[in-house]
Each structure stands twice: as C-alpha cells, then as structure tokens.
Amino acid sequence: MTSNDLTIATAHLTVQADQAKPISPDLFGIFFEDINYAADGGLYADLIQNRSFEYTAVDNFDWNFFTAWELVTEKGKCSIALGTEAPIHRNNPRYLIVNIDSGEVGLRNFGYDGIAIKAGESYDLTLFARVLSGNVGGLKVQLESHTGEVLAEATLTTPGGEWTKLTTTLQPSATDSHARFVLYASGAGALAVDMISLFPQATFRSRPNGLRADLAQVIADLKPRFIRFPGGCLAHGDGLDNMYRWKDTIGPIETRHSQPNIWNYHQSVGLGYFEYFQYCEDIGAKPVPVVPAGTCCPNSGMKFTGRLEENQQGLPMDEMGEYVQEVLDLIEWANGPATSTWGAKRAEAGHPEPFGLEYLAIGNEDQISPLFVERFKMIYDAVKAKHSEIILIGTTGPRPEGEDYEKGWQLAHEMHMDMVDEHGYRPPEWYWDNLYRFDSYDRNASKVYLGEYAAHDLGRANTLRSALAEAAYMTSLERNGDIVLLSSYAPLLGKHKRMQWQPNMIYFTNTSIRLSTNYYAQQLFGANTGDVYLPVTLDVEGMDEVAAASCVRDSATGDVILKLVSRADAPLPVTIDLASVGAVAGEAACTVLTGEALAENNHWRPQTVLPQSATLAVGAVFTYEMPAHSLSVIRLKTTV
DSSP states (O other): OOGGGOOOOOEEEEEOGGGOEEOOTTOBOEEOOSOTTSTBTTTBOOOOSSTTSOOOTTTOTTOOTTTTEEEEEEEEEEEEEEEOSSOSBTTBOOEEEEEEEEEEEEEEEOBTTBEEEOTTOOEEEEEEEEEEEEEEEEEEEEEEOTTSOEEEEEEOOOOOSSOEEEEEEEOOSSOEEEEEEEEEEEEEEEEEEEEEEEEESOBGGGOTTOBBHHHHHHHHTTOOSEEEESOSHHHHOSSGGGSOOGGGGSSSGGGSOOEEETTTEEEOOSSOHHHHHHHHHHHTOEEEEEEOOSBOOTTTTHHHHOSOOOOOOBOOHHHHHHHHHHHHHHHHHHHSOTTSHHHHHHHHTTOOSOOOOOEEEEOSSOOOOHHHHHHHHHHHHHHHHHOTTSEEEEEOOSSSSSHHHHHHHHHHHHHTOSEEEEEEEEOHHHHHHTTTGGGGSOTTSOEEEEEEEEEOOGGGOOOHHHHHHHHHHHHHHHHTTTTEEEEEESOOEEETTOOSSOOOSEEEOSSOEEEOHHHHHHHHHHTTOOSEEOOEEEESTTOGGGEEEEEEEOTTTOOEEEEEEEOOSSOEEEEEEOTTTOEEOSEEEEEEEEOOTTOOOOSSOTTSSOOEEEEEEOOSEEEEEEOSSEEEEEEEOEEO
16 A cells, blocks of 8 residues: 555544553663764864874775865975874874974864854864974964954964973854864974864863764754664774774873774764763763674675675684673773772763663674674673673664574574664665564563664655654554663764765754754654553554554653554544543643655755644543644643
C-alpha cells in the first residue's frame, strides 16, 4: 500500500492501564560522532582551524601542515618550516617555525569557513611560543573583518627560549561571520609557535575549552537520557593506529594526541572524554562511551582505495592485556575516588566527584569474525569480573539482518551479554513494516540498544514522511521498552557544505542552526518519556499500518502521555478510551507535528514544519482528529 491509498474514515484506541509494565527510563538518547564536522568546526567551540599544525595529507589529500593559514608579508619578509625537535609534548609533535628576515610578518587563520565573532563579546586567545634564534619581538594578535578592518587587537609578551603559554582576551568592535585571526611578529630571527586557540567566553555553561552554546543547547533541548560517544566508525578508526584511545583525549589540550579522522578530516580531540562526560552531566544525560573491541573499522583504508572492502585488523594478542587494562582504567577514571590513580586525573581536571558511569559499549558495527570474538571476550570478561555493576553493550554489525547480525546475537546468547547494539538505516516503509519487530524478542535474553537508525527517504531528504516513520517505530520502542532499553537517531550533526553523510538530525553553519523534521519528532518523544507502558489497542478499520500509537505514564508527575502517528492522506478521527486510566482532567496539552508528507526544513525554508501546541478538551472517552501526516503528543493529568 502506498501513502496515496491511505484515506481512512475513523479509528478506535483503547488504553489498557490494568496491563501496565515498567519500561526503561533511559529509552531515548542521542548519538554523537565527529562526522560532518560535528566536533571541530561544530560543537567544539575553538575558532582556529589546524591550531597545532598537525594537518597532513592523511587527513585529506589536499591538506598540509599550513592548511587554513596564510602568510602576511606586506610589511616584511619571512619563510616557514615545520618543526619537530623539542615539541611542547610528545603527543603534539609538530609546530610551526617562522623564519623572519626583516620587518613585520603575520600568520592569518581563516577558521572553519570563517571565524564568526560578535561585537562586544569576549574571546580568549592562548598560544605557545618560543624564540629559537635572533631578535624576535613585537608579538600582537588581531581579529580582522573579512575585508581586513581591524576589529580587535592585543599585544603579547615576547617569549624566551622555552615554550611559553601566552594569553589575552579580544573584544571585537563589530560583528562578522567571516572574520580572520592574525598573529604578528617582527625583527630578525626564528619564532616557534604552536597550539593557537581562540574561544568565545560564552561557551555552553561558560565551560573553559567548552562547547558552542547554541548548538549545545538545541541538543540539550532534545532532553536526551544518555549520550553515546565518540562513535561510530570514529571509535575503532581507520586502521589500528587510528583507533580512538580515550587516554589521548584527556588533560591539557596541548598534551592531547590529535589524529586523522576516518571521515577525511582531522580530530583535535579538544572535545575529549572529560568534555563528553561533563556535557552529559550538564544536561542530565548518562554517558555511554564506546571503546574499540581491540579491532579497527572493517572498512579501514576505504578513503585511499575508494572501495568498500573489508579490512578488519586486530591488536596483536601480546598487546591485548595492556589494552584491557586501558578499558578498566576508563572505569576508574569515570567512577573511582579522587584518591585512585585515574580518579586523581579526573579530579585534576576539575571534577573530584565520580561521574557515575553505568553503561559501556564495546565495539561498533564490527565484523563478527574469530579475530573480533577473541578480543571482545577478553575485554568483556575482564570488565565483568572487576565491575559487574557496569552494563556492557556488545555489537551486531551495521545492519538489522545478515551474517554479522546473526553471529552477533549468537555470541550475545552464548555469553549472556547484558545488551547488544543494533543498527539499521532503511527506507520509511521498512519502519512501518517492522512495527512489531521487537515484540517477539526473548525477554530473558540480552537487552537491546538501537544505537543508530534513521529513515532514509528518496534523495536522503529529511522529509516529514521519514520523521513520521521513525515516530511510528518509536511507539513500538516504547511498547517494547522492557527489552529495548536505549535508542538513538544517527547522525546527530551536519555542517552545511561540509557533510560526508545525510540525512542528519541538526544542520548548522557558523552562525545558524536548522532543525529537521526528524529533530522535532525526536524532541517530542524525548520531552515526553515515561517509565511505565500502558498497552493500547488501535483499530483503524482493520488497517493497522496507517497509524501507530503508544501510551506511557511518567511516575514522577503521574501524567499519562499518548503518542499518535498517522500517515493517512486525510484527517483521521480517533475515539480514545481512557476509562482504565483513572480520573482525567478536563484539559490536556497537545502538541502536533504535521504537514505535507514530503515537506522538509531545508536550507532555504528552515521552518516549513514546526510543532504546534494547544490545549485539548478530554475525558474518559473523547474523540481526537489526527491531522493528515502527523505526530500528536497528548499529555494528560490523571488521578490513578
């Protein structure tokens, strides 16, 4: 049946509160991966690109150590070179040498498609420098407009022969979405510079080394119960030497180990494990870190060959003991007392209290090969033996069916795993056809985390049709919230003109944010969760596939929340029977997301489809007219 056939007359929905069951309170969360410039140039607020001169052609074929920079030589003469001797830290091995012959010279940075600054706001500049030879002085920094007008300026102390951290604050006199940063020096000699960083003081929650405030806020507005990070394919990396190692991402930013990104750019890891955990705490979401299972991405090397070919590799077995300890150290870092070895490092970063880690995922979309299984078991068994309180999450490959899916579930059964991570990107129709997928899952077996999913419509567009297919599927997740404990749409962020993947939930530029129809569907579920499921029967003249529904109770408030999804081409009246629920207040809050099936919030019309809220007259039995192509959320006050 196509959507054009879906013109149905009436429907009947009955809530069966006497058959209520508890469901996961953590069901709806988010998944963050540094794809589509989600971190550097996106959520991570640093405005300088290639701040430590670590870019290479391995990141991107067209890049080198001076990418995003240019020399300013109108008033002097100089040359540049890449330095590697005596760096700031072994994890940050490269720096820039400016050989000044005469006059005043500068280094200009263009940021990520420009540097967006606002008049009157404050920006903190830090950099490391040392004089290698000669007489170098006159250090100053500027923010300039895209036409070259100086908007802010400050003088820096000239460093000596050792690495010195220099800081200042710049306050631009005008707003410019494509400003530039310039560091000037003069004299005659060699100056080494590294880790040049520019942060707005107005980060999310004013955190140092923090997050872009507006992006962080719209993510927080999803009310996620958890955040899965740092990937995704990013976690196990493009080859063994590109695996994401959490210890490389903590501590002062100049000591962190940046590296190429599997999505063909660079990850500074300024947004590292501490920042991830802190953000989770700031917005009330549980952290769900993903560690590699001792194996790299099965498709490693794809960006060099252009072919999707399996190339799974595993750490040598004589290195696995050390790697297993690395995973155990992560738990101590997150949950250990400030007096423990790794808990002390967390405390040094400013968080003496434990973060309260509950979940840990091992692996991501791995090929379930003997190589993987051997290493996975080593990690899983070691963590369970020492930390039985941690809920461990396995993997079932990249698709909701097939060989890896079958082998992943077989391994889960054999090992009695706590939970497994299922993924699946499918057309909208698939989600409607699979509304009862999880109803038949064994309640005594491993629980499910639906870690990555999205309805891929024609042209990978974020249509309302795709959002409603996902919403219908989410009603089935609530119905099965006793077996499906976690779920998250993917990917989360996509930067305009810098994307490797579509569709995404949130699109952005340096100065604007566009929320997709899928975002609003996810937000309506995230803001209206429950911890008890009230079964419903929905009869649409014998054609269940035209609509979907779920009903939950929020024990904290006592509210009963109905979610109704219709893909009918005409309004669909539904008679709702709440007699088993208890006394119902005469009015309810009703929020509706509706529009044309193929409507989308695109770059040109970013507010085509928006949720609309109103009050609704309700009773023990009442009729509600579901708009064509709609998600309706009705929140009722009751007396149980």
